[in-house]
Amino acid sequence: MQDRSGRWATATAVIAVGLLLGATIATAQTTDYRAPRTGDGHPDLNGIWQSINTANWDIEPHAAGPGMVRELGAIAAIPAGLGIVDGGSIPYRPEARAQRDENFARRLELDPEIKCYLPGVPRATYMPFPFQIIQSSQHIMIVHEYAGAVRTIYMENHTLPPAPTWMGWSNGNWDGESLVVDTRGFNGKTWFDRAGNFHSDALHVIERFTPRSADILLYEVTIEDTNVFTRPWTMSMPLYRRVEPNAEILEFRCVEFVEDLIYGHLRKQPITPER
Amino acid sequence: MNTNHRFFNSGSITAAVIAASLLTANLVGAQVPNPSPADGYTVPRTPDGQPDFEGFWTNATYTPLQRRDGVTGEFYTAEEVAAIEARALERESAQTVPGTTADVHYDFTQFGLDRSQVTLATGLRTSLIFDPPDGRIPPRTAEGQRILAQREEEARLRGGRWDSAENNQLDDRCIIMGGSGPPMMNTGYNSNYQIVQNRDYVMILVEMIHDARIIPLDGREQADPKVRQWMGTSRGHWEGETLVVETANFNGKNPIHGSTENKRVTERFTRIDDETMVYRFTIEDETMWAHPWSAELLMKQTIGPIFEHACHEGNYGLYNTLVGARLEEKLAAEEAAARKPN
Amino acid sequence: MQTRVIVAIVGVVLALAASLAAIPVWAHHAFAAEFDIDSPLTLEGKLAVWEMINPHSWFHIDVEGPDGEVVRWEVEGGSPNQLIRNGVTQYTVPIGTVLVVEGYASKDRTNKAVGSNFTLPDGSRLFLGGSVNARR
Numbered sequence: 001m002q003d004r005s006g007r008w009a010t011a012t013a014v015i016a017v018g019l020l021l022g023a024t025i026a027t028a029q030t031t032d033y034r035a036p037r038t039g040d041g042h043p044d045l046n047g048i049w050q051s052i053n054t055a056n057w058d059i060e061p062h063a064a065g066p067g068m069v070r071e072l073g074a075i076a077a078i079p080a081g082l083g084i085v086d087g088g089s090i091p092y093r094p095e096a097r098a099q100r101d102e103n104f105a106r107r108l109e110l111d112p113e114i115k116c117y118l119p120g121v122p123r124a125t126y127m128p129f130p131f132q133i134i135q136s137s138q139h140i141m142i143v144h145e146y147a148g149a150v151r152t153i154y155m156e157n158h159t160l161p162p163a164p165t166w167m168g169w170s171n172g173n174w175d176g177e178s179l180v181v182d183t184r185g186f187n188g189k190t191w192f193d194r195a196g197n198f199h200s201d202a203l204h205v206i207e208r209f210t211p212r213s214a215d216i217l218l219y220e221v222t223i224e225d226t227n228v229f230t231r232p233w234t235m236s237m238p239l240y241r242r243v244e245p246n247a248e249i250l251e252f253r254c255v256e257f258v259e260d261l262i263y264g265h266l267r268k269q270p271i272t273p274e275r
Numbered sequence: 276m277n278t279n280h281r282f283f284n285s286g287s288i289t290a291a292v293i294a295a296s297l298l299t300a301n302l303v304g305a306q307v308p309n310p311s312p313a314d315g316y317t318v319p320r321t322p323d324g325q326p327d328f329e330g331f332w333t334n335a336t337y338t339p340l341q342r343r344d345g346v347t348g349e350f351y352t353a354e355e356v357a358a359i360e361a362r363a364l365e366r367e368s369a370q371t372v373p374g375t376t377a378d379v380h381y382d383f384t385q386f387g388l389d390r391s392q393v394t395l396a397t398g399l400r401t402s403l404i405f406d407p408p409d410g411r412i413p414p415r416t417a418e419g420q421r422i423l424a425q426r427e428e429e430a431r432l433r434g435g436r437w438d439s440a441e442n443n444q445l446d447d448r449c450i451i452m453g454g455s456g457p458p459m460m461n462t463g464y465n466s467n468y469q470i471v472q473n474r475d476y477v478m479i480l481v482e483m484i485h486d487a488r489i490i491p492l493d494g495r496e497q498a499d500p501k502v503r504q505w506m507g508t509s510r511g512h513w514e515g516e517t518l519v520v521e522t523a524n525f526n527g528k529n530p531i532h533g534s535t536e537n538k539r540v541t542e543r544f545t546r547i548d549d550e551t552m553v554y555r556f557t558i559e560d561e562t563m564w565a566h567p568w569s570a571e572l573l574m575k576q577t578i579g580p581i582f583e584h585a586c587h588e589g590n591y592g593l594y595n596t597l598v599g600a601r602l603e604e605k606l607a608a609e610e611a612a613a614r615k616p617n
Numbered sequence: 618m619q620t621r622v623i624v625a626i627v628g629v630v631l632a633l634a635a636s637l638a639a640i641p642v643w644a645h646h647a648f649a650a651e652f653d654i655d656s657p658l659t660l661e662g663k664l665a666v667w668e669m670i671n672p673h674s675w676f677h678i679d680v681e682g683p684d685g686e687v688v689r690w691e692v693e694g695g696s697p698n699q700l701i702r703n704g705v706t707q708y709t710v711p712i713g714t715v716l717v718v719e720g721y722a723s724k725d726r727t728n729k730a731v732g733s734n735f736t737l738p739d740g741s742r743l744f745l746g747g748s749v750n751a752r753r
Contacts, residue, residue: 160706162669162701162705162706162707163697163701163706163707164707
């Protein structure tokens with residue numbers, strides 16, 4: 001009879017092997033769809049894509065709720081969401097859950113999105129802005145409209161991150177019909193959403209992009225961070241192609257929109273808001 | 276330390292010079308000739324059959340935008356450029372003198388940022404501008420002069436540079452830097468680009484401030500003129516071996532070279548050998564200049580990666596400087612108050 | 618046809634000298650406003666972390682005062698991007714490395730400075746090697 005430690009050891013080994021193979025803990029959704037190929041023979045993920053959900057508000061299932069800025073009324077209110085976290089709940093360590101709750105209470109002050117800071121991964125994927133995949137043999141670029149955030153996915157000559165960054169350092173591989181992206185080297189300053197869900201600089205993200213039809217990608221993410229979570233966990237969602245013939249990534253160069261917020265108290269003569 | 280600085284390759288420079296030398300004055304974007312690849316050179320193809328421009332490129336150069344006083348002629352000799360560059364490199368990497376303004380700065384050479392430690396895209400031109408033939412930005416229109424005076428007055432009314440964040444240069448505010456444009460100008464350091472292509476787009480990543488220009492090749496119309504952007508909106512197409520990019524819809528908030536929101540830029544990229552891209556641009560802005568003007572920079576293959584230039588996120592310097600400016604004012608006010616007789 | 622330019626090299630160099638700054642003048646003015654030219658300093662301390670960030674990197678150094686109290690200083694350096702292309706990583710300068718910094722104190726009068734020169738105790742210049750005497 002297996003004792004408790006034996007079962008946990010076996011489970012850990014299974015998880016480790018699963019991660020090595022790029023599989024997710026939850027049963028991976030299968031698809032029979034075979035995407036057209038690029039000129040160098042890989043599944044063609046080129047295009048402008050966007051998620052449709054409220055994950056950027058809160059990646060866990062949540063009810064609608066009031067916003068933080070009274071004057072914005074319903075515009076700033078929180079829409080409900082069924083959540084994108086597989087299993088519904090993020091497996092925080094107890095002290096980390098307390099940190100998350102404090103983040104939520106102080107989100108008006110602490111959410112990096114408010115200051116137009118780069119959103120990190122995977123948050124950039126499910127922000128309410130489109131992004132474009134530009135795919136070539138050695139590099140796959142992901143360019144986000146939000147803050148012009150850029151991700152370089154190195155498809156050859158994989159190296160370790162030279163130093164921490166906001167968007168991490170991404171190495172990519174093809175696994176059948178899927179692009180698998182392994183990202184490390186985060187600086188720990190990004191959040192997963194506006195609700196204060198967070199991670200440390202030990203964050204390790206594994207993403208799978210799998211075409212499931214001409215205009216839909218299946219996006220599955222595994223999150224590991226032993227500083228913050230008791231175990232790896234996963235999230236998943238469809239990504240939808242922006243099919244308008246003139247779809248285009250526009251600028252959301254938000255630095256100028258937040259300068260008064262960040263530097264306004266250091267003006268020589270403060271602007272007196274008109275009431 | 277491994278340096279990848281190279282002096283010019285005379286063969287590629289000669290090819291560029293020959294290709295560039297057939298010019299007439301006041302060329303509009305449609306008239307600027309496309310350079311040809313060097314004799315015997317076949318530009319490699321992408322898997323989609325298009326000229327392959329992929330890789331890491333730099334446009335670092337000492338060539339000035341405008342021809343300097345006392346310099347006549349469109350090109351230096353190779354020997355003259357070598358001498359000019361050698362002196363410029365020596366001056367740039369010379370150590371600063373303690374107690375001087377220049378010394379109140381980190382040492383560029385310690386961070387590999389001076390031009391002696393990087394690939395130089397050396398050319399023989401006496402100025403980047405080749406049209407008009409005098410190598411200078413054309414004179415301003417009357418309206419252009421009025422706009423310039425108005426901008427100067429607005430700047431004066433805004434107050435001192437350190438009165439607020441918004442009073443600073445766009446670079447200090449981490450909004451946009453000179454390498455983006457368009458036109459894409461050389462910067463003092465990190466003057467690098469990464470080009471990634473697919474069948475329908477060319478992406479040019481400008482190192483500072485991680486600006487990704489995404490240029491569609493599908494022949495779509497220009498965006499509605501109400502959609503104004505810092506880098507405008509770009510539309511590209513191939514003319515043989517040359518990528519032609521036309522950009523409009525600038526928001527006018529980044530008056531590079533004095534331009535207005537009416538600026539239109541035509542860029543032409545031609546790879547003339549494995550290491551060299553010829554980059555030409557034409558600026559048309561009838562509000563500011565009576566004539567279009569054109570310039571040429573070379574781009575040279577260099578090494579990657581392009582590390583994340585998260586400028587706004589790391590902009591402690593702007594914050595600290597504003598804190599210091601307000602502190603100095605406060606201390607000066609206290610000192611003045613203390614000096615007043617009772 | 619290539620146009621030959623007959624220009625005295627000396628004349629050309631003189632013409633260039635006046636305006637050929639490595640970096641535009643505005644950049645130096647920004648630093649001269651952030652740091653105090655009248656407050657030069659020398660710090661010696663152990664590296665706690667080198668923030669390899671843009672637009673400028675920051676060295677966090679623990680400096681032990683005469684009373685034994687350790688004070689954390691933050692010293693501004695250059696963009697790390699070219700060093701990274703040359704193979705430098707976050708592990709190149711190990712935590713605890715003793716650094717000698719010559720520079721100027723921040724005008725905001727917190728424990729911040731710009732490092733006009735970073736050297737190691739053996740006299741070599743950070744990322745350059747060689748003798749510290751080469752600086753002057």
